[in-house]
Amino acid sequence: MSDSGSSEVGGGPVDDDAAAGKSAQSTAAASGAEVADASLWGDAWRHLRRSPLFVVSATLLAIVIVMAIFPQLFTSADPRDCNLSRSLVRPSSDAWFGYDVLGCDYYARTVYGARASIAVGLTVAISASIIAVILGSLAGFYRGWIDSLLSRATDVVFALPTLLAGIVILSVMENRGIPQVAFVLSILGWPTMLRLMRATVMSVAETDYVQSARALGAGDLRIITRHVLPNALTPVIVYATIFVGIIITAEAALTFLGVGLQLPAISWGLAISNAQSRLLQAPHLLFFPGLFLSVTVFSFILMGDALRDALDPKLR
Amino acid sequence: MGTYTARRLLQMIPVFIGATLIIFFMVFAIPGDPIQAMAGERRLNEATLTAIRDRYNLNDPFLIQYVKYLAGVVTGDFGRAFNGREVADIIRDTFPVTLRLAAVAFVFEAIIGGIAGVLAGLRRGSFIDNLVLVSTTAIISIPVFVLGYALQLVVGVRFDLLPIAGIRDGWISFIMPGFVLGAVSLAYIARLLRTSLVENLQADYIRTATSKGLSRFRVVGRHGLRNSLIPVVTYLGIDLGTLMAGAIITEGIFNIPGVGGAVFDAIRQQETPVVVGIVTILVIVFIVANLLVDLLYGVLDPRIRYE
Numbered sequence: 001m002s003d004s005g006s007s008e009v010g011g012g013p014v015d016d017d018a019a020a021g022k023s024a025q026s027t028a029a030a031s032g033a034e035v036a037d038a039s040l041w042g043d044a045w046r047h048l049r050r051s052p053l054f055v056v057s058a059t060l061l062a063i064v065i066v067m068a069i070f071p072q073l074f075t076s077a078d079p080r081d082c083n084l085s086r087s088l089v090r091p092s093s094d095a096w097f098g099y100d101v102l103g104c105d106y107y108a109r110t111v112y113g114a115r116a117s118i119a120v121g122l123t124v125a126i127s128a129s130i131i132a133v134i135l136g137s138l139a140g141f142y143r144g145w146i147d148s149l150l151s152r153a154t155d156v157v158f159a160l161p162t163l164l165a166g167i168v169i170l171s172v173m174e175n176r177g178i179p180q181v182a183f184v185l186s187i188l189g190w191p192t193m194l195r196l197m198r199a200t201v202m203s204v205a206e207t208d209y210v211q212s213a214r215a216l217g218a219g220d221l222r223i224i225t226r227h228v229l230p231n232a233l234t235p236v237i238v239y240a241t242i243f244v245g246i247i248i249t250a251e252a253a254l255t256f257l258g259v260g261l262q263l264p265a266i267s268w269g270l271a272i273s274n275a276q277s278r279l280l281q282a283p284h285l286l287f288f289p290g291l292f293l294s295v296t297v298f299s300f301i302l303m304g305d306a307l308r309d310a311l312d313p314k315l316r
Numbered sequence: 317m318g319t320y321t322a323r324r325l326l327q328m329i330p331v332f333i334g335a336t337l338i339i340f341f342m343v344f345a346i347p348g349d350p351i352q353a354m355a356g357e358r359r360l361n362e363a364t365l366t367a368i369r370d371r372y373n374l375n376d377p378f379l380i381q382y383v384k385y386l387a388g389v390v391t392g393d394f395g396r397a398f399n400g401r402e403v404a405d406i407i408r409d410t411f412p413v414t415l416r417l418a419a420v421a422f423v424f425e426a427i428i429g430g431i432a433g434v435l436a437g438l439r440r441g442s443f444i445d446n447l448v449l450v451s452t453t454a455i456i457s458i459p460v461f462v463l464g465y466a467l468q469l470v471v472g473v474r475f476d477l478l479p480i481a482g483i484r485d486g487w488i489s490f491i492m493p494g495f496v497l498g499a500v501s502l503a504y505i506a507r508l509l510r511t512s513l514v515e516n517l518q519a520d521y522i523r524t525a526t527s528k529g530l531s532r533f534r535v536v537g538r539h540g541l542r543n544s545l546i547p548v549v550t551y552l553g554i555d556l557g558t559l560m561a562g563a564i565i566t567e568g569i570f571n572i573p574g575v576g577g578a579v580f581d582a583i584r585q586q587e588t589p590v591v592v593g594i595v596t597i598l599v600i601v602f603i604v605a606n607l608l609v610d611l612l613y614g615v616l617d618p619r620i621r622y623e
Contacts, residue, residue: 156330159332160338160339163564168596253460256461272465294457297459298453298457
C-alpha cells in the first residue's frame, strides 16, 4: 500500500529521472511521462468516478454547458418572441416558467441566459489561468527581478477588491457586452491564481527530481514543461474550476447593479435586475434565473472540491 | 516588529499608487468627452468647454492629471457629486450606518459560522460535517442579491417577521440585511475553521493536553480552537473586501442609507464621480485593513516573527 501510495504522490516523475540516469534519456523520459500520467490522472479518474460530488456536479455542468451552446435543444420557443398581452402571466402548465413583463416566454429567456454566464465565466477563468501559468512558472522558477516585478504587480491588483474595481471601471464604459465584462474581470482576476502557481512552482523546483534533471543537463524549457508544469498544475486546475463559479457570481452581481451586460442581451443577472421592481406581483421572475444561477455556481464549486479530493492523495 | 511595520508601510506606497493609477487610468483615460456628455445633445460653446475642462484639469497631460487627482485623494478631496456635495461629506454621513450593518453581519458570522465550523471540525466525516460542507457550498453559490430578495419575500412579506427595508425600526431592521451581508463570509469562516480545527486536533500538543487529563472542553477550547482561529483572523482582512462589495448590493436591496447604498444610488443615477470617489476610499480602507491584519497575525501567533 505504501509503495503504490508513494508512486501516486509524485514518485512517477522521480523514477522518471532516476531511470533516465541509467538508460537513454529520451526514451525513458517519454515512457516515464506516460506512467506519470497514468498514475496521477488515471488514479484521480478512478477516484472521481466513485465520488458522488463529482457525478452530481459533472451531470449538472454538462446540462448547463449544453444549454449554453445549444439552447434550441431545450426550448423551441424564441426568447425574443414577446407579446404584451401575456405580460407577467404566472407559471402554468402551458408555460412552466410563466412570462416576463414584456410577455416573453420566461423558460426560453432563462435557458438562453445560460450562454452569457458560461461565456464570461469560462473566458475569464481560462485567460486568467493562462496568464497565471505562464507568468507564475517564470516567477517561481527564475525568481530574481522577474519575480519581484510580478509580485509587486499582483500586490497592486490584489489591493483592488474585484467587485469594487469592476464597478468603477465598468461604470464609465458605454457599451458593455460579454467581451468587455470578461476583459475587466480577467484584468482583476489573475493575481490569486498567479500567486498560487508561483508558490507551487517554487516548491516543485526545489524537489530532487528537478535537481537531477538539471544535473543530467536538461535545459530550462525542458525542465519547466516536462517536470515542473505537470506537477504544479493541479492546484491551479482546482482553483480555476471554483473560479468559474466566482466569476459567474461576479458577472451577475455587476449586471444586477447595472454596470454589467446591457439589454437587449439575455442573461440571468439582467433578468433578476429587471425582476426586482415587480417582486410582489411576479416572484417567478426572481425565482427561475436565481435558481439557475445558483445551481450553476454550485456545480462549479462542487466540481472544484471533487477535483481537489481526487488530485490530492494526501486528503484521502 | 517596528522595522517590519515600517517596511510594510513603505511597501504600501507603491501598492497604493499602482491601485489608484489603475482606477484613474481606466476611468479618466477612456475615450469620449465627459464634459460634452454632461451637456447632452446641446453643443457647448468653446469658452464654457475650456473653463469646465480647466476646472477638472482635463487640459493637462495624463500624468499631471493623475498627480492632481492623487494630491486630492491625499488631502481628503475625493471629488463632488453633480449637486455640488462633496464625496467626503457623503462618506461621513453614511459610514456609521454601514458600520452598524457590518457589526450585525459580523455577529452572524462569528456565531453561526463559528458554531458550524467547530461542530463540523470536531466530528469529521459525520453527518453534521457533511451537512455543514454542503450547506456552506450552497450559501456561497447563492448570489447576495438573490438571497436578499428571497428573504425579503419570504421573511418580510409572506411571514411578516422582520421589517422589509429601511432602518426606521432600529436594530431589528438590521437583522435581515446583516444576515444577507454576512452569509457568504459565514460560510467561508465555517469552512476555514473546520479545516484548521481538523488539522490542529491531530497535533502533538493536543495529545499532550489530553494525556495531562484535561477535559475535552478545555482541550478543544484552549488548545485546539485558539490555534485554529489564526487563519480565520487572516481571512477577516480579505473578508472586508467582500463585505464592502456586498454592502453595495445589500444596502441597495434593503434601502439602507449607508456607504454601499450611496454607491448603489450613484450607479443608478450615473453619477460617475461619486462612484469613483467612494470606491477609491473603500479601496484605501481595504489596503490599510489588510496591513493591520498582517500585523495582528504576528501578535496572535508568536511562532510568526517578523524581522
